[in-house]
Amino acid sequence: xxxxxxxxxxxxxxxxxxxxxxxxxxxxxxxxxxxxxxxxxxxxxxxxxxxxxxxxxxxxxxxxxxxxxxxxxxxxxxxxxxxxxxxxxxxxxxxxxxxxxxxxxxxxxxxxxxxxxxxxxxxxxxxxxxxxxxxxxxxxxxxxxxxxxxxxxxxxxxxxxxxxxxxxxxxxxxxxxxxxxxxxxxxxxxxxxxxxxxxxxxxxxxxxxxxxxxxxxxxxxxxxxxxxxxxxxxxxxxxxxxxxxxxxxxxxxxxxxxxxxxxxxxxxxxxxxxxxxxxxxxxxxxxxxxxxxxxxxxxxxxxxxxxxxxxxxxxxxxxxxxxxxxxxxxxxxxxxxxxxxxxxxxxxxxxxxxxxxxx
Amino acid sequence: xxxxxxxxxxxxxxxxxxxxxxxxxxxxxxxxxxxxxxxxxxxxxxxxxxxxxxxxxxxxxxxxxxxxxxxxxxxxxxxxxxxxxxxxxxxxxxxxxxxxxxxxxxxxxxxxxxxxxxxxxxxxxxxxxxxxxxxxxxxxxxxxxxxxxxxxxxxxxxxxxxxxxxxxxxxxxxxxxxxxxxxxxxxxxxxxxxxxxxxxxxxxxxxxxxxxxxxxxxxxxxxxxxxxxxxxxxxxxxxxxxxxxxxxxxxxxxxxxxxxxxxxxxxxxxxxxxxxxxxxxxxxxxxxxxxxxxxxxxxxxxxxxxxxxxxxxxxxxxxxxxxxxxxxxxxxxxxxxxxxxxxxxxxxxxxxxxxxxxxxxxxxxxxxxxxxxxxxxxxxxxxxxxxxxxxxxxxxxxxxxxxxxxxxxxxxxxxxxxxxxxxxxxxxxxxxxxxxxxxxxxxxxxxxxxxxxxxxxxxxxxxxxxxxxxxxxxxxxxxxxxxxxxxxxxxxxxxxxxxxxxxxxxxxxxxxxxxxxxxxxxxxxxxxxxxxxxxxxxxxxxxxxxxxxxxxxxxxxxxxxxxxxxxxxxxxxxxxxxxxxxxxxxxxxxxxxxxxxxxxxxxxxxxxxxxxxxxxxxx
Numbered sequence: 001x002x003x004x005x006x007x008x009x010x011x012x013x014x015x016x017x018x019x020x021x022x023x024x025x026x027x028x029x030x031x032x033x034x035x036x037x038x039x040x041x042x043x044x045x046x047x048x049x050x051x052x053x054x055x056x057x058x059x060x061x062x063x064x065x066x067x068x069x070x071x072x073x074x075x076x077x078x079x080x081x082x083x084x085x086x087x088x089x090x091x092x093x094x095x096x097x098x099x100x101x102x103x104x105x106x107x108x109x110x111x112x113x114x115x116x117x118x119x120x121x122x123x124x125x126x127x128x129x130x131x132x133x134x135x136x137x138x139x140x141x142x143x144x145x146x147x148x149x150x151x152x153x154x155x156x157x158x159x160x161x162x163x164x165x166x167x168x169x170x171x172x173x174x175x176x177x178x179x180x181x182x183x184x185x186x187x188x189x190x191x192x193x194x195x196x197x198x199x200x201x202x203x204x205x206x207x208x209x210x211x212x213x214x215x216x217x218x219x220x221x222x223x224x225x226x227x228x229x230x231x232x233x234x235x236x237x238x239x240x241x242x243x244x245x246x247x248x249x250x251x252x253x254x255x256x257x258x259x260x261x262x263x264x265x266x267x268x269x270x271x272x273x274x275x276x277x278x279x280x281x282x283x284x285x286x287x288x289x290x291x292x293x294x295x296x297x298x299x300x301x302x303x304x305x306x307x308x309x310x311x312x313x314x315x316x317x318x319x320x321x322x323x324x325x326x327x328x329x330x331x332x333x334x335x336x337x338x339x340x341x342x343x344x345x346x347x348x349x350x351x352x353x354x355x356x357x358x359x
Numbered sequence: 360x361x362x363x364x365x366x367x368x369x370x371x372x373x374x375x376x377x378x379x380x381x382x383x384x385x386x387x388x389x390x391x392x393x394x395x396x397x398x399x400x401x402x403x404x405x406x407x408x409x410x411x412x413x414x415x416x417x418x419x420x421x422x423x424x425x426x427x428x429x430x431x432x433x434x435x436x437x438x439x440x441x442x443x444x445x446x447x448x449x450x451x452x453x454x455x456x457x458x459x460x461x462x463x464x465x466x467x468x469x470x471x472x473x474x475x476x477x478x479x480x481x482x483x484x485x486x487x488x489x490x491x492x493x494x495x496x497x498x499x500x501x502x503x504x505x506x507x508x509x510x511x512x513x514x515x516x517x518x519x520x521x522x523x524x525x526x527x528x529x530x531x532x533x534x535x536x537x538x539x540x541x542x543x544x545x546x547x548x549x550x551x552x553x554x555x556x557x558x559x560x561x562x563x564x565x566x567x568x569x570x571x572x573x574x575x576x577x578x579x580x581x582x583x584x585x586x587x588x589x590x591x592x593x594x595x596x597x598x599x600x601x602x603x604x605x606x607x608x609x610x611x612x613x614x615x616x617x618x619x620x621x622x623x624x625x626x627x628x629x630x631x632x633x634x635x636x637x638x639x640x641x642x643x644x645x646x647x648x649x650x651x652x653x654x655x656x657x658x659x660x661x662x663x664x665x666x667x668x669x670x671x672x673x674x675x676x677x678x679x680x681x682x683x684x685x686x687x688x689x690x691x692x693x694x695x696x697x698x699x700x701x702x703x704x705x706x707x708x709x710x711x712x713x714x715x716x717x718x719x720x721x722x723x724x725x726x727x728x729x730x731x732x733x734x735x736x737x738x739x740x741x742x743x744x745x746x747x748x749x750x751x752x753x754x755x756x757x758x759x760x761x762x763x764x765x766x767x768x769x770x771x772x773x774x775x776x777x778x779x780x781x782x783x784x785x786x787x788x789x790x791x792x793x794x795x796x797x798x799x800x801x802x803x804x805x806x807x808x809x810x811x812x813x814x815x816x817x818x819x820x821x822x823x824x825x826x827x828x829x830x831x832x833x834x835x836x837x838x839x840x841x842x843x844x845x846x847x848x849x850x851x852x853x854x855x856x857x858x859x860x861x862x863x864x865x866x867x868x869x870x871x872x873x874x875x876x877x878x879x880x881x882x883x884x885x886x887x888x889x890x891x892x893x894x895x896x897x898x899x900x901x902x903x904x905x906x907x908x909x910x911x912x913x914x915x916x917x918x919x920x921x922x923x924x925x926x927x928x929x930x931x932x933x934x935x936x937x938x939x940x941x942x943x944x945x946x947x948x949x950x951x952x953x954x955x956x957x958x959x960x961x962x963x964x965x966x967x968x969x970x971x972x973x974x975x976x977x978x
Contacts, residue, residue, distance in 0.1 A: 017714060025718045029725055062547060067558075090556045091549060096522050100547035108561030117510040119601075121518045121559040142517060142604035149514035156511035161502040162439055164495050166476045166488065176486030177449075181427035194721065201713035208642055208713075254482075286713055287393075287635040288401045294628070295408045299415050305426055306419035308448070313428050320430055320483055322451065 005220045009228020010235070013202055026194070030243055033187070061102035061134050064092030068109040070118070072145040081137045093123055102134045112152045179253055185315040187248070188261060191240035192269030193297070195233040196276035200289045202229045203280035222353030223346060226281070230273055230345075237269040238262050256321040264318070264327070268311045268334050272297070274341035281348055381654045385662025389636065393666070423448070431487035434460045434467040437474070447494050450487075496605060504574050509567050513574070513603050516563060563601060570601070621682075622752065623731060625674045626696060627724045630703035633667040637707025638716055641793050656788040660781070664700055671696045688755045690766065691748035694773035695731065701780035702727070708784060708793065709802055730837060745769045746836065771904075775829040786810050807872045816880070817892040820869045824893045825900035827865040832904065834861050859965035863958050866893050866935065867942040871954055874946050886943050894935035901931075934968050 063082045065073060066089035076084045085092075085101075092104035104123040110116060120142070124135060150157075203226070206212045215225055245258050255261070276293050283289040304310040309326055311334060317323035428448040434455055435441045441454045455463075457472055464470045468487040470477040478488045503512035563570070640646030649659060675692050679685075702723055710716035731747050745751070748769045754761050786809045787793075795802065811819040838857045870889050874881050881889075938961040945957030 016712070025722045029722050032729075033725065085547070089558065090553050093522060093556050094549035094551060094553040095547045098549050098551060100549065106559055108559070110561055112514075115510065116562060117514050117516050119516045119518060119559075119561055119563055121520060123520045123522050125522055139604055142515060146513075146515040146604045150512065153508075153511040153514055156508040157503075158507055159502060159505065161499045162437075162443065163474050164440070164471065164476060164491075165474055166492055166495065167478055176482055177427060177430070177490070181430060185426060194717075197717055197721075198714060201717050205713045283400065287632060287639070290631070290635070292401060292404055292408065295405065295412065299408060299411050302412075302415045302419050305424045306415070306422045308425045308428055310425060313425050316427060317429055322429055322432060322483075 002224065005224040006228040006231055009220060009225050010232040013229060013232035026240070027243075030240070030247065061137070062100065063134075063138075064095065064101045064104035065107070066092050066104060067107040070107045070145075071112065071148050072105075072107065072120075072141065075141050075144050079137075079141060082141075096123055096125065099125070103138060105138075112149055118149060180320050181316050184248065184253075184255065184319050185312040187244045188241050188265055188315055189268075189312060191237045191244070192265060192272050194240070195237050195269055196272040196293070196297070197290070198236070199229055199233045199273050199276040200280040200286065200293055202233070203277060204284060204286040204289055207284040208286065222356065223349035226277060226345065226349045230270075230277055233273050234266070234270055237273075238266045241265045255319050257318040257323065260323075260327070261315055261318050264311060264314055264331065264334075267331065267338060270338045271334060271341055272300075274338065274345050275300070277345050278341065278348060281345070281352060378655065378658050381658040382662040382665060385649075385654070385659055386665040389663050390666045393632070393636065431468045431483065431490065432466065433469045433471065433487070433491075434464070435471045436460055437471070440471050440474075443498050444491075444494065447490070449490055500574065500605070504571060509571055509574075513570075515604055516570075517602050517604060518559065519602065565601065574603070620728075621678060622675065622692065622749070623695075623728050625678070626671055626692075626699050627728070629667055629671045629674065630699040630724075631720060633664065633700060634703040634707040634710075634716060634720055636663060636667075637704060638710060638713075641708070644794050646793055647790070650788075650790055650793075657785045660704065660785050660788055664704070668696060668700060671699075682756075684752075684756050688752045691751040691770060694770040694777065695748055697777040698773045699727070701777040701784070704784045705780055705806075708787065709799060709806075711796065711799070715799070726837065730833065746772070748773060772829045772833060775826070775904075776833065779826045779829070783807070783810055804872055804875055807868065808876050811869065811872060811876075816873060816885075817888055820873070820889055820892040821896035821899075823869045824866055824896035825903075827868075828897070828900035828904050831861055831865045855966055855969055856962065859969065860958065860962045862897075863938055863942065863961040863965060866897055866939045867954065867958055867961065869893055870939065870943050871946060871951075875951065878950070881943070881947050883947075886947060887940075890936055890939040890943055893939045894932055897935050898932050934965065938965050 060083045061081060063076065063084050065076065065084050065086050073084070076082055087095075089104065089106055092101060095101045096104050102125075106121040106123075108119060110118045112118070122138070206215060206225075220228070241262055242258075245255055245261065249255055275296065276289075279293040279296070280289045283292065305312060309330055311330060314323060314327050314330055318327065425448065429451045430449050431451065432453065433444060433450045434453045435444070436455065436457045438454060441452050444450050444452050453467070460467075460470050460472055464477060465479065468479050468481075468484040469491060470479075476488070476491065478484050506512040640649060650656075652659075672689070672693075675689055675696070676686070679688055703720070706716065706719050706723060710719055731749050745765055745768055751761050751766065751769055783806055787806045792802070792805060792809065795805070797805070807823075811823065835858050838854060838861070870881075870893065873889065941961045941964060942954070942957035945953035945960065947953075949956070
């Protein structure tokens, strides 16, 4: 196998990609998703934790209180978030419909130490961003009241949980696991999946457009052609993944160990690309190859995700900076898989070219 | 090759039946062909992979998805606390003695000493604290669920009643906050009639055991996988609206993400095969046989599409039954399926190579998925979320009712664009288009050229620009999303520029196509007529669509603005006319090279107009 032949094939594929300007679409797509994901983050953060939208946080919401007095009333009066009006239930709900109130609470005359629970009825508006915020703020009030009632009834409890004193939260943080535990591994791994779909296209195209004969008649051998295409796809992975990391960082997401992340992605992606190459060599027809490959991909990825310390998990840990020495063990395992697949690809390609020559 | 037994009888009364029979024949042929492609080699392996998939799914359901393992480091001194945290793989728990912990507290995100939690620095530590809070709440829940006296552990229950406000869309549109602090002191007084609300009963309508069961299941739900799949196990439990305070939280958008992907991914997958089937006809001119049969092209396309459509429908139905949702959710999915198929058809007809097919289809599906997906985040929040049909699915799964107008509102863009795309594809499904090797842009232009009539160019232009409106709306919606996160003045400027540019491209493309087909066509007289037809078509389409979509928000107010004030329509008409005229003149003067400068000039003119009215409106 000659390195020059490999690079010739790889260059040919790149020229094809550039002349069709399809690579432009890939770049556009990345930009699109990057912009889009930061839109999502704003949307998600505000949904998870509405108080993070500062414009809503200084608001005092009007709440109607109907029914009987309870320990909750004083908590409500003390709360900086609410302005409480005692009123008749029907009037309150009518005012709620006209958006003059944010919520109406009805409290029954159940005694705090009664056998039965206290059942509060809460009327809120449907389909409204603010009512989601009001719900979150009312939840705090209800939780306080619940703790209060639990205290009163504590003698009736037969076991108490361990006590943990957690400092009151500073806000934010909900969104961390979504970004580092889902978005980053997904985005960084996407180039690997694209590259493995691309190798199928590149190989089946030669078969289905009958250009293989011309290519094999050159000094380039069949297996060199296959490896050249693998090389072309492989080179794309760290480039695309690197662009992702840069785009995410521009969006204000700090990513640690970027270099190591690229190393892991590049090597794991080689396994997927070789898997794609094998499928394509076997079927020589795009529909069948893509079908089998995508199903196999789902199986492989699902299996990998079910194993502890899988490559995706490693990306998460590397990005947040909690990866330890176990990453090298994983890397060695992945490299062993790559070696096996590479050997299989080489043997298979040799076999095909032997059949071609004899036939 | 298989021969096609065709019902090719003529005669108007038999035409309809004949077309149906043709479609059926082609569909059968398509199925047969797909199965012969999936030859003896594919099927056994596919079966093996499917079995493997089931096995692996079972395995991962048991072991959980280990993607967020070991994100946080926690140091504890109490084995009981370590035991409590061991269930959550996100924590790496180190059990050490108290002095060591205090000394090395910087190495941990959380340090728990004597029951006191010390939170470290940085966003990772804050996130760790959030996770700990949830785990702790779960743990406390599991202790309380075991209590003999359940109502001592859970003394407070809340019954949530959703009230629909009559004012919702308009008031949020005009920037009015819900229940803004009243200007005067004292309780707010409703202006309308007060309906009597029955006093709620003070007792729960369900038994203690049922409540305990619900608490146990809702507490157990928070496992590794259910963090992602909560939505699927239809979250509305039998308890209806009764909740403890800690169960009271706003609906999480994660639900929508899962639903969207569960439904969109199979659609995307299947449309890939449709694309490929179209592409296969074009490789080595294989489709010539199909084209040579005496069947209308629309029948060929519909016939080829039918198996895929039915397949997608079957998948969606199966999914619906699997997650136990109401069959109503199929309804909003149908236009989405058509939209995917229409695009797959065009992409399959346009792409020159497999690579191009892959990239274009990935690009399309990402854009389409985000268009479908982003509004559903706000499903519980705002009416605007209805621009995506998938919001109707989210609503159905929650048990919220929607009306026929809701349906029309959220699906009309999808129906319209699919129909237009199918029409373009049907007109171009012939030899010289399918087997040409030209570039993507040239081919797109040729496709358009095919639907512009030579005999009635102005009517065609009118229709073309009118029907481009749904596409313009869709693209402009995407831009809105894209620029959402830029800082304020930039986002507005970018949006203004791009919105104008998109409109100008939509208007200019028809005239450009005509010019490219026959430069001599563009005499000064024809030029003015062409611009007029385009401008009127655009205006009519714009107003019509605005009316259809906004009518559901408030027919009275918007309707009157749009239709009673016809007198002020000449201003936008003039704008459209002038802008197209700029593009057309540039084309006439400098040829094809003048198109882009013309667009830029028209965009500037459009922006100046917009700015004038925006600023005038502001002051």
